[in-house]
Amino acid sequence: MVLKVLMAITGLIMIGFLLVHMYGNLKAFLGPEEFNHYAHWLKSDILYPLIPEGWFIWIFRFFMLAAIGLHIYSAATLWRRARIANPTPYEAKKTLAQTYAARTMRWGGLILVGFLVFHLLQFTMQRTLVAGTSGMEPYDLVVAEFSVWWMVLAYGLWLVTVCMHIRHGFWSAFTTLGANTSAKARTVLNGCAWVVAILLYIGFMIMPVAVLTGVLH
Template identity: 40%
Template sequence: MKKAVMAISGIVMVLYLIAHMIGNLKVYTGRDSFNHYSEWIRTIGAPALPPQTALTIIRIALIVAVVAHFWAAVSLWRQAKRARPQGYVTKKAVAQSYASRTMRWGGVIVLLFIVYHILDLTTGTVNPEGAGSTPYDRLVASFSNPFITAFYVISLLLLGMHLRHGIWSATQTLGQSNRRRERTVNAFALVFSVILTAGFLIVPFSVLFGLVD
């Protein structure tokens, strides 16, 4: 049950990440277009729905998914720790990939990154341009700082590793993989996580190197 919760909540977050990445690439269409897109997100469903109704629903769904994912991860970790005798090491544990061994702490770092990301680019609370600036100006101001960009890059690389292992684990949990399919699933997980990570990384690098200003 807990593994299913983790897999399904992970899928919800991955779908959001895909949409978010595509939206980020709107920055290459210019300041006005990007700001218009950011405003459109807040008015989806208007005038039938009040402003930000659809966005609020999406945010609630994401919060539920994040909380469920985190709860399942902690519960499974505690369950595994109780079942494993102290000091017991198996060949399988030794052979685990770097991404697998760092899933727990990588997930915590990604969670902290999400909080900072919201305060930086969504609310503008910690952004150099402040809360009253436009989304485009906040994005440029943030990624023009090499230290902030470095933090984003590290966090996104950890997210990529988390995704690669998570996609593989989800297929195992949902019964969509077997020994014959493992190579295909592993290849897909790697390619997908690399493309998604690169899609997010290209924007801060473009700002940092002056391709977007």
């Protein structure tokens, strides 16, 4: 139970991060200056002078890494326990009618993390750029990278994995935390899970698609 709660809370923290990240990306529609100002602000004076300039991003990164680490640790431990308790996968399948998203949480989670590593190498470390060059202003970098059609396609596919994971994870997290108590609660929870997943998909993809179609340049 402790591990399930840990997985639920760390998962919800990450969903919170994604909603903020998505909102931040939409600032690209306000123009290069607004977007670059926002991107630089993230790394400079948040909470200054409460903490020294530039510290916030590192505290935040440490916090996110801990959340990701604990999420994967609890998932792996629960998986191992379930396998020991129920060694034949057929038996497990027979007992539960699961959705596609529920059955693909583990593989989906791995693909999600795999592409996340690429994403960080691309935009944060600027090591795997396909059209941009390291040191470009954030707006120019994003526009350069998403002017390549297959990059937009790759992100489109990755986000399907991310949002499916979130759709099921959101539902599971609130179930673990005790919100799934009646048929009505289940319907509301299911609706909210879909809304968050679809909102994130559209909110994230709208900017790369706008670049590819020349709306943002």
